[in-house]
Amino acid sequence: xxxxxxxxxxxxxxxxxxLVCWVLLLVFAGGSASxxxxxxxxxxxxELHATEREPVPQxxxxxxxVGYLQQQAPQAERWFITLPTARSTALRVGWIGAAPKDGPxxxxxxxxxxxxxxxxxxxxxxxxxxxxxxxxxRLHFDLHYMPVQWARWxxxxxxxxxxxxxxxxxxTHKRIFKDFFTFRPRKGQRSWLDAHxxxxxxxxxxxxxxxxxxxxxxxxxxxxxxxxxxxxxQGGESAFFEEVFPSGAGRGKPAGVAAPLVALAPLAAQAxxxxxxxxxxxxxxxxxGDAKATVVxxxxxxxxxxxxxxxxxxNGLTGVEQATVGEQPSPTAVTRGVLxxxxxxxxxxxxxxxxxxxxGLSGYLMVATGALLWGVKTxxxxxxxxxxxxxxxxxxxxxxxxxxxxxxxxxIAFASYFWxxxxxxxxxxxxxxxEINVFFAAWALAAVLAQCRPSLGMWRVQLGMGAVLFIxxxxxxxxxxxxHLGVTLLLGRGPWPVAGFDLLMLALGAALALAERxxxxxxxxxxxxxxxxxAAQARGIEETA
Amino acid sequence: MNPFGVLLxxxxxxxxxxxxxxxxxRHYAEVRGRGAxxxxxxxxxxxxxxxxxxxxxxxxAVRMQGWSIGLVxxxxxxxxxxxLHVLALSYLPAQVPRLAQRVLACLPLxxxxxxxxx
Amino acid sequence: MPETxxxxxxxxxxxxxxxxxxxxxxxxxxxxxxxxxxxIVAARYLPMGRADAVMTATMSSFAIFTCAVIWVFAxxxxxxxxxxxxxxxxxxxxxxxxxxxxxxxxx
Numbered sequence: 027x028x029x030x031x032x033x034x035x036x037x038x039x040x041x042x043x044x045l046v047c048w049v050l051l052l053v054f055a056g057g058s059a060s061x062x063x064x065x066x067x068x069x070x071x072x073e074l075h076a077t078e079r080e081p082v083p084q085x086x087x088x089x090x091x092v093g094y095l096q097q098q099a100p101q102a103e104r105w106f107i108t109l110p111t112a113r114s115t116a117l118r119v120g121w122i123g124a125a126p127k128d129g130p131x132x133x134x135x136x137x138x139x140x141x142x143x144x145x146x147x148x149x150x151x152x153x154x155x156x157x158x159x160x161x162x163x164r165l166h167f168d169l170h171y172m173p174v175q176w177a178r179w180x181x182x183x184x185x186x187x188x189x190x191x192x193x194x195x196x197x198t199h200k201r202i203f204k205d206f207f208t209f210r211p212r213k214g215q216r217s218w219l220d221a222h223x224x225x226x227x228x229x230x231x232x233x234x235x236x237x238x239x240x241x242x243x244x245x246x247x248x249x250x251x252x253x254x255x256x257x258x259x260q261g262g263e264s265a266f267f268e269e270v271f272p273s274g275a276g277r278g279k280p281a282g283v284a285a286p287l288v289a290l291a292p293l294a295a296q297a298x299x300x301x302x303x304x305x306x307x308x309x310x311x312x313x314x315g316d317a318k319a320t321v322v323x324x325x326x327x328x329x330x331x332x333x334x335x336x337x338x339x340x341n342g343l344t345g346v347e348q349a350t351v352g353e354q355p356s357p358t359a360v361t362r363g364v365l366x367x368x369x370x371x372x373x374x375x376x377x378x379x380x381x382x383x384x385x386g387l388s389g390y391l392m393v394a395t396g397a398l399l400w401g402v403k404t405x406x407x408x409x410x411x412x413x414x415x416x417x418x419x420x421x422x423x424x425x426x427x428x429x430x431x432x433x434x435x436x437x438i439a440f441a442s443y444f445w446x447x448x449x450x451x452x453x454x455x456x457x458x459x460x461e462i463n464v465f466f467a468a469w470a471l472a473a474v475l476a477q478c479r480p481s482l483g484m485w486r487v488q489l490g491m492g493a494v495l496f497i498x499x500x501x502x503x504x505x506x507x508x509x510h511l512g513v514t515l516l517l518g519r520g521p522w523p524v525a526g527f528d529l530l531m532l533a534l535g536a537a538l539a540l541a542e543r544x545x546x547x548x549x550x551x552x553x554x555x556x557x558x559x560x561a562a563q564a565r566g567i568e569e570t571a
Numbered sequence: 572m573n574p575f576g577v578l579l580x581x582x583x584x585x586x587x588x589x590x591x592x593x594x595x596x597r598h599y600a601e602v603r604g605r606g607a608x609x610x611x612x613x614x615x616x617x618x619x620x621x622x623x624x625x626x627x628x629x630x631x632a633v634r635m636q637g638w639s640i641g642l643v644x645x646x647x648x649x650x651x652x653x654x655l656h657v658l659a660l661s662y663l664p665a666q667v668p669r670l671a672q673r674v675l676a677c678l679p680l681x682x683x684x685x686x687x688x689x
Numbered sequence: 690m691p692e693t694x695x696x697x698x699x700x701x702x703x704x705x706x707x708x709x710x711x712x713x714x715x716x717x718x719x720x721x722x723x724x725x726x727x728x729i730v731a732a733r734y735l736p737m738g739r740a741d742a743v744m745t746a747t748m749s750s751f752a753i754f755t756c757a758v759i760w761v762f763a764x765x766x767x768x769x770x771x772x773x774x775x776x777x778x779x780x781x782x783x784x785x786x787x788x789x790x791x792x793x794x795x796x
Contacts, residue, residue, distance in 0.1 A: 031763050038762045189751060190758050197759070207592040207653075209661045228653040231646050241751045249750045251725045252732030252743040269740045331639045358741035362748060364639075373640055377572040381647030388654070 035198035040400065043191040044425070046184040047397045048432045051390060053181060055436050056166030057236070058386030059159065061371055061379050064114045065523040067158030070447045071142075074116065074153060075509035075521055082117075082145035084109060084298075084305060085291035090148025091119050092290055094141070095314070099123065103134070104277075105311040107290075110145060111326065117145040135174070155457040156447055161465075162440075167244070170462065175247075182241065182248050189237050195226065202227060215406065218399040225392040232385035233392070239369035242362065270359065272337075272351040281317040288345040290321060297323045297338045300350070304328060307335070317343065327372055332363030394433045401426050427480040428473075434488035435472030437538060441495030442468035444531070448499075448506045482549055489542040496535030500528040572635045572644065575685035580631040580645065582674045582681060584652035587624025589671035590617040592660060601664045625649065631685075708767040715767070719774040720757035724750050726781040 059066065068074060091107040099105065099121040106120035120140035125131040142151040157164075164170075169177035196202065206227060209220045226233065246253065253266045294306050307326035313319045319342025325335045336352040355363065367373060371382050404422045405412070412418055418426075446464035450457055472488055504510040514525035592598040594617035599609045609617065632645030659667055731746035757774060764770040 034762050035759075038759075042758075186751070186754065189755050193755055193759060194762075204595070204597070207588070207595070207598055207657050207660055209657050211661055224654070224657050228657065229650045232650065238751060242748055245747045245750070249725065249728055249747050252728040252746045252750075255729040256732040256739055256743050266740060266743060270744070329637065329640060331643070356738065356741050358737065358744045362744050365748065368643070374644075375572055375636075377574075377577050378636075378640070378644045378647065381644065381651060384651055385647060388650070 032198050032200060035194040039191050039194040039198055042187045042194065043393070043396050044400055046187045047393050048428050049180065049184045050188055050393045051432050051436060052169075053166045053184065054386055054390040054393060055440065056162050058383050058390065059440070060163040060166060061374070061383045061386065062527075063159030063163045065159070065527060066162065067156075067160060068114075068521070069524050069527040070156045070158045070444070071153040072507040072509055074151070075507070075524055077144075081110065081115070084294060087117050087145040088291045088294055088309065089289075090145060091117055091143060091309075092287075093148045094143055094150075095119055095121060098141075099139075100315055102314065103137070103312075105309075105314050106140070107309040107311075109305070109307055109309070109326075111307065116151065117143045119143055154447075154452050155454075156461055157458045161443075161458075161462055167240075170466065178244055178247060182244050185237055185240050186248075189241065192226075192230075192234055192237060196230070199223065199227070215399065215402050218395055218402055222392060222395040222399055225388045225395060229385045229388040229392070232382075233389055235368055236386075236389070239365045242365040243369055272349070277312050277320075278318065280313040280319075283317040284315055285317040285319070285343050287311065287314050287319055287342055288321070288340070293321055293338075293340050293345055294323055296347070297325070300338065301325050301336070311342065314342070319343065320348065321345075329373060331367045331373055332360050333367035333370055333372055334359065334363035394429075397425065397429050397433070401429055423480070427477045430480050430485055430488065431469075431473030431476030434485060434492060435469050435476065437492035437534070438472045438488060438495060439465050439469035441492060441499065441531075444499050445495060445502060448502050482545060486542050486545050486549070489538050489545065493535045493539035493542060496531050496538060498535075499531040503528060572632075573685055573688050575681050575688055576631055576635045577648070579678060579681040579685050580628045580635075580648045581652050582678050583624050583628040583631065584649050585656055586671050586675050586678070587621045587628065588653050588656040589667060590621035590624060592656065593668070594618045594621065598660060601660060602667050628652070635689075711767045712761050712770050715770050715774055716758045716761040719771065719778075720754050720761065723757050723774050723778045723781075724754040726778050726785075727753050730781050730784060 087109060088107060095102070095105050095107075101124045102121040103124055104122045106118075108114075108118040108120070110117055118140060120138060122134050123137040123139065125137065142153060143149065144151050167178060167181050168174050169180065199205070205220075205223055209217075209224050211217050213220075241248065250263070253263055257263065257266045290309060290311070294309060298305050305326050306323045308324040310322040310324070311319060312322070321340040321342050322337050323340070324337040327333070327335060332355075334352055334355055336350060338347060339349040339351065340346065341348055371379065374382060401422065404425070405418065408416075408418055408422060417423075443461060443465040446461040450460055450464075454460055472491075476484060476488070500511050504512065509521065509524050511525060511528045513519050514521060514528070593602065594609060594614045596608050600607050628648060629642065629645040632648060633641030635641060636644050659670055663670070728746045728750045731749070732743045735742035735745055737745070760773050761770040764773055
């Protein structure tokens with residue numbers, strides 16, 4: 027371009043950002059919530075709040091799980107036993123049902139089922155059916171209502187655009203050091219730009235990291251050509267994955283001969299001893315009840331950035347140790363493990379989790395202020411024509427409606443999901459999916475209303491609605507459960523994650539209410555300078571202070 | 572992480588950002604009035620103190636969580652402290668030096684509490 | 690970037706739009722192709738174990754793609770943008786072809 031690097035990068039930044047910003051808002055919202063998905067799931071299962079949370083001995087938990095699985099899914103292709111941890115005290119079992127002998131085999135994903143068990147008794151926990159925080163986690167890369175592959179390609183494309191937007195944004199930001207601390211409220215377009223810069227630059231390490239590492243988690247899907255070409259003559263893709271993920275080993279074909287499964291608890295104890303006291307986290311049994319069964323036990327996470335954990339493979343009949351895998355990963359494997367681990371943030375203690383969450387919210391605000399800035403700038407460009415009676419351009423109308431429907435609509439959707447969790451009848455068929463349908467129905471309503479009337483008044487309505495819904499959640503908790511703030515906080519009985527969740531809902535509701543009030547003030551003084559930038563930054567106050 | 576350590580690291584970072592912003596003409600003038608500029612010696616001192624403060628904040632984080640996780644956590648703390656300082660500069664510009672001094676005054680106590688709890 | 694419509698006759702404006710469109714194609718399609726070629730060559734010839742080379746190449750691919758896109762829009766003309774992608778891509782493709790041809794001759 028003859029105009030110079032900064033201008034061409036400004037154009038690139040605008041378009042690579044604007045075209046995908048609404049998907050990115052969903053990704054940031056779901057992703058930020060994911061840092062607390064276990065706590066969200068716990069809050070969404072109030073039946074668990076009162077249960078004694080004294081840890082059950084590992085051996086007992088494993089035996090109970092095996093007892094249940096042997097009853098429920100004796101012919102399954104694979105069993106999963108997720109042992110309780112500090113963050114997630116439930117015993118979760120899963121299984122991949124045997125492929126039907128005739129008819130389509132279907133993917134392993136479609137044959138997967140899981141249940142929460144009481145670790146003491148081994149019976150199914152009497153909890154309401156809900157996807158809990160897992161839905162919000164999956165939402166940010168599997169989206170919903172579409173094949174998973176499509177969703178991941180869409181999200182990957184948006185992430186690539188975002189990476190380009192970050193780099194072009196840094197290049198085009200002439201005074202990135204001089205403007206480091208600059209935020210001038212109540213100055214219209216300038217304030218939106220300052221807010222966009224602040225939320226972007228102050229958390230730039232996070233944004234760059236989370237975007238790149240997010241791409242790394244999907245890298246074999248996006249860029250499979252390295253595997254394809256390097257392993258073309260030696261077994262192709264499956265050979266690569268077996269080499270890199272050897273704990274997937276032992277999955278081979280079953281013998282078809284029935285044989286009793288070895289006792290698992292001693293194997294777990296043996297593994298724990300091998301790992302110098304670090305307990306196992308996951309037990310996988312391939313082809314239980316078959317002569318060729320194998321048991322793979324994976325170690326719990328330790329305080330390292332890399333998400334890779336070693337595993338031990340045992341013979342399913344005799345219990346003899348067959349292999350230890352992942353004990354000495356190569357530096358490259360560790361690098362990949364670290365990049366993957368940074369994205370998941372599994373190593374984070376509660377404080378660090380809060381930091382990640384705040385940075386994620388900052389990402390949401392960064393994208394939101396960017397999109398709003400474009401709207402404000404474009405409206406100003408068309409101001410003269412609009413004043414003379416012309417309609418706003420198609421692009422401007424579309425962007426303003428989408429901005430409203432997503433930036434203000436997503437909070438409504440999230441809050442509605444939690445409301446549905448408390449209000450839907452416990453014995454409703456497909457209850458978990460219905461909660462999710464409520465999420466999208468609420469969002470759709472907000473989006474449609476936004477399309478009809480993308481006005482300042484509608485912004486107030488939706489922000490206000492979001493505030494009411496969020497603040498209403500702890501209130502709803504009082505009416506529908508015994509683990510509300512009165513008990514958890516005032517009486518100090520905990521559980522603390524539940525109290526923390528209720529408090530966060532209050533904080534988010536207060537931030538939305540503040541934004542609505544600021545817009546109300548601006549509406550009352552029509553000639554005054556727009557103060558809406560304060561709304562965006564005010565949300566920042568509530569969330570960072 | 573120990574809450575006192577977190578607050579200590581946040582406080583150190585906040586003071587560091589305050590020093591660094593006050594070393595800039597634009598933000599010094601926001602506090603002291605238009606046209607005011609820090610003297611060259613003061614500017615140098617503020618920049619050095621600010622840099623040291625950032626490093627000290629990171630050091631606290633690394634001490635709490637080791638090098639790899641500590642640097643990640645420390646960067647997050649720098650971000651949050653930075654955002655708090657930007658808000659202070661925007662909405663309470665006249666109070667910025669006093670705020671920084673008050674936070675600085677709390678740091679020795681936080682340091683003692685952190686070391687006792689660790 | 691052309692946000693103001695040219696007041697002169699439609700010809701130059703159309704030309705500008707085509708130039709932008711061609712850059713977009715270059716960035717997305719050309720960038721992906723060049724990145725894939727880099728990944729393939731790196732996966733095969735990096736001096737480390739095969740799985741490690743594949744992982745390193747794939748992990749780095751997003752940085753390469755981003756650089757390619759930045760190049761396309763920073764280049765002074767759409768022609769230069771394409772050239773900047775096509776030349777390295779052709780060299781890499783040539784390298785792969787030569788090795789394949791050499792391999793088949795030696796076998």
